[in-house]
Amino acid sequence: MTAETALRRxxxxxxxxxxxxxxxxxxxxxxxxxxxxxxxxxxxxxxxTAVGLFDVSHMGEILIEGPGAAVEVNRLVSNDTSKLAEGDACYALLCHDDGGTVDDLYVYRLGAERFLVVVNASNADKDFAYMQKMARKPSLVHNRSDDFAQIAVQGPHATKLLQRVAPGEAIGLPRNKIRVHTFAGRDVLVATTGYTGEAGFELYCAPQSAEALWFALLDAGQDLGVSPVGLGARDTLRLEMGYPLYGHELDDQTSGYEARVGWAIKPKKEGGFVGGEALVRQQSDGLMRKLVGLELVDRGVARADYAVLHEGKLVGSVTSGTHSPTAKKPIALAWVPTGLAVNGTEVHVDVRGQPKRAVVVPFPFVTPGSLFPV
Amino acid sequence: MAIPAELRYTTDHEWARDEGDGTYSVGVTDFAQENLGGVVYVELSAEGTGLAAGGRFGTVESTKSVSEMYAPISGEVVAKNAALDGEPELVNSDPYGAGWMVKIRATASGEFAALMDAAAYEAHVAAGH
Known part of the structure; x- marks a missing residue:
């Protein structure tokens, strides 16, 4: 069997x-x-400007359910999931004891003791093993990745499109909600979440329902300008918003504070969470480095792993970079020492041997084309 | 996908056109531009640069990636397409015309004729390269 055929579909x-x-x-x-x-x-x-359809079925789905699930989830992830009512969702981190990041993920509360945790495809097996290891009741944690397909519907016309396929559903929802709806006789979880910065939905359905749902959305949205969207644009869309991508802005050695998602870390919540104490220490000791936005002044595109220089010295590295299709200029996220993480700081990015001028800027780099409620 | 019959091609998806005066125009193919996606910068070797066949003559930055381009034939760069400085998207919209990149004066004979013809290049692309 070649590597090619071993890939999953x-x-x-x-x-x-x-x-x-x-x-x-x-x-x-x-x-x-x-x-x-x-x-x-x-x-x-x-x-x-219109609406994009994304196949994100590769993402992992971990179900945590049963008596004690609510306490268990809140101990495992960084955000305060006790604040979630049924049908609410939040972004959170799964952390190592030392504060490094196992993964970033979304927690959906489906019931009092029933949580759907959606994780990165590359980390699904690692996350499941880690949750089983760290959970007080491992039997509550189930890897259900094979039972879900996922389609993201994102952009200004997302609601109009969903209405055509599932009339009357999901009107006026703010960000971070999840509801069960019926499509062609089958249950679909409709979540107001996404990775583009746009208003829209992520639809979780049974794998056997996915193709019919995909083509129903594509056919119904022709006059709205619907487009299937590949991983290339998924990456540039999230990068324009400054959303971290695991493996680039977050990894086992990187904390959420460094990656600027400290808003999803609640160390003082009741019961704490795995890695919380280390993160509090890191916060009080002060961070060595921080993620910043960069805009290139010179012509060129900063790519992941390119060196960042300040006054001729190597001070950091680019984590992700592209030419922003919306802002029409080169943008990047990069590590710099905390002292340089100040808007307006001038640095250089080594673009294949040529130092290109860049300046530290705030992110998101763009304003999305649509806003919640949907 | 367009593959003009009068051009010759490399396995790396560059094309070359015999201008009939000892010079050859060079660019990237329709297949290449589609795979690159939206081109945002094109850096080209300066006029006067000597190139060996297979030597790097430029870099294309697209939103998706950065790609090096390699000379189909040996020679000297005698012209580069200055229009690409302001309108790099010409590589996408007209890869065999206004999106040309450099003109090379050949210094070795037989290299152009040894490149793939349109039929061979089409087969190369169809084979998934």
Missing amino acids: TPLFDAHVRLGGQMVEFAGWHMPVQYQGRGLVAEHEATR
């Missing part, structure tokens, strides 16, 4: 091939990076 693999998806390997999966005849920039712009 989502239930939408055939749909991508039919739509001209350029399939690449990502986290062990065959995924479309962009679609022929559209391309990254057109797909990106469709999401900011």
Whole structure:
């Protein structure tokens, strides 16, 4: 068996091939990076100005349910999930004892003792093993990744499109809610979450329902300018918002405070959480480095792992970079020492041997094209 | 996907056109531009630069990635497409025309004829390269 055939396929693999998806390997999966005849920039712009459809079925789904699940979830993740009512969701981190990040994830409260935790595809097995290890009741934690397909519907026309496929559903919801709806006789979880900065939905459905739902959305949205969107634009969309991508802005050695998602860390919550004490210490000791936004002044594009220089000295590195399709300029996220993490600081990025001038700027880098409530 | 019959091609998806005066225009193919996605910067070797066949003559930055471009034939860069400074997207919209990149005066004979013709290049692309 070759590496190629060992890659996993989502239930939408055939749909991508039919739509001209350029399939690449990502986290062990065959995924479309962009679609022929559209391309990254057109797909990106469709999401900011109309509506984009994303296959995110590769993501992992871990269900934590049963008596004690609410306490268990709150001990495992960094945000305060005791504040979630049924049908609420929040972003959170799964942390090592030393404060490093196992993964970043979304927690959806489906019931009093029933939580859906959605994790990165590349980390799903690691996260499940870690949760089982750290949980007081490992039997509450179930890896259900194979039971879910996921389609994200994102952009200014997302609600209009969803209404056409599932009339009367999900009107007027703010960000971070989840509801059960019925589509073609089957239950679909409709969440007002996403990774683009746009208003929209993430739809969790059974794998066998995914293709019908995908094409129903695509067919119903033709006059709205709907576009399938590959991983290429998914990355540029999240980068314009400054959202971290695990493996770039977050990893086992990096804390959420460094990556500027401290708002999702609640160390004082009742009962604490795994890694919380280390994070409090890190916070009081002061951070060595921080993630900043960079805008290149010179022509060129900063890419991941390029060196960041200050007054000729190596001080950090780029974690992600692109040419922003919305702002139409080169943007990046980068590590710099805390003392340089000040807007307006001038640095250089080593672009293949050429130092290019860049300046520290706040992020998000763009204003999204749509806002909640949907 | 366009593959003009009169051009010759490399395995790296560059094309070359015989201008009939000992010079050859060079660019990237329609297949290449589609895979690159939106081109945002093109850096090209300066006029007067000597290149060996397979030597790097430029870099294309797209939103998606950065790619090096390699000379199909040996020679000297005698012209570069200055229009790409202001309109790099010409590489996407007209890869065989206004999106040309450099003109090379050949210094070795037979290299152009040894490149792939349109049929061979089409087969190369179809084979998933």
